[in-house]
Amino acid sequence: MITPPIGSQLVDLGSALLLLTCFGIVAQRRLSACVDLFALQSVFLALTATLVAFLTGIHHIYIAAALTVLIKAIVIPRILKKVIERLNVKRELVMNINVPASLLICGALVMVAFLITQPIIPFGHLLTRDSLAIALAIVLIGFFTMIARQKAVTQMIAFLVMENGLFLGATAATYGMPLIVELGVFFDVLVAALIAGIYTNRLQDAFDSVDTAHLSELKE
Numbered sequence: 001m002i003t004p005p006i007g008s009q010l011v012d013l014g015s016a017l018l019l020l021t022c023f024g025i026v027a028q029r030r031l032s033a034c035v036d037l038f039a040l041q042s043v044f045l046a047l048t049a050t051l052v053a054f055l056t057g058i059h060h061i062y063i064a065a066a067l068t069v070l071i072k073a074i075v076i077p078r079i080l081k082k083v084i085e086r087l088n089v090k091r092e093l094v095m096n097i098n099v100p101a102s103l104l105i106c107g108a109l110v111m112v113a114f115l116i117t118q119p120i121i122p123f124g125h126l127l128t129r130d131s132l133a134i135a136l137a138i139v140l141i142g143f144f145t146m147i148a149r150q151k152a153v154t155q156m157i158a159f160l161v162m163e164n165g166l167f168l169g170a171t172a173a174t175y176g177m178p179l180i181v182e183l184g185v186f187f188d189v190l191v192a193a194l195i196a197g198i199y200t201n202r203l204q205d206a207f208d209s210v211d212t213a214h215l216s217e218l219k220e
Contacts, residue, residue, distance in 0.1 A: 007051070007055040008130065011048060011131055012130050014048030018048070018138060019138055022137075022138055022161060024037045025038065025041075027103060031089060031091065031092060034153075035157065038076075038157050038161065039073045041161065042069065042072035042164065043069065045065075045068055046066070046069045048131075048168070048171070049167075050065045060178075061171070061175065064167075064179070064186075067182070072164070076190065079193050079194065080153060083153060087153075089151070092154055095150060096150060102144070106141050106144065109140040112137075112140065113133050113134070113137035116136060117136055131171070135168040135169035135172050136165070138162070138164060138165030138168060142158045142160075142161035142163075146158040146162075152196065152200040159196075167185075
């Protein structure tokens with residue numbers, strides 16, 4: 001039998017593993033490794049959601065966890081890897097902000113997230129309340145990565161990382177959204193991944209590169 005204090009610590013451990021994979025993505029230059037880390041992060045998210053469902057008895061979270069594995073850990077990574085293979089782009093050589101500086105900034109963003117959420121955490125009575133700060137940190141790091149990177153593939157991964165952070169935040173704050181809302185979000189994420197794959201291919205065809213900085217060259 002898992003007691004509430006132990007259950008809360010296990011949820012915090014799962015959330016911390018999610019945050020750790022964020023730093024792994026920020027530190028990686030190889031695009032395929034970034035995709036693998038995103039898939040691993042999605043598995044950690046699904047395990048955390050499953051644990052919350054088990055501890056709270058809210059069954060629709062099991063469905064959300066299963067969809068997370070199916071869509072974010074299997075389908076979307078396969079789409080992104082096919083895009084990478086077709087484009088034959090293995091590494092991100094040029095970044096707006098280099099890896100060491102990015103890691104330092106991400107560390108600062110984690111501290112900011114904990115400072116922002118610290119005043120409201122004591123008022124919560126949920127099992128997952130301590131994960132709220134980590135969820136906010138993941139969203140901030142995902143947003144920062146979209147700015148720091150130039151390749152469309154890594155920007156798409158950063159967007160998906162933000163979505164993972166929002167999912168964790170919803171689970172931490174309210175034990176998940178209504179099932180119909182979660183199904184809609186998963187559908188939107190899948191469509192966004194497909195559109196991003198098409199967009200990346202078009203970018204490669206037009207500029208012989210997937211660097212989004214080339215979009216500034218477009219004229220009427």
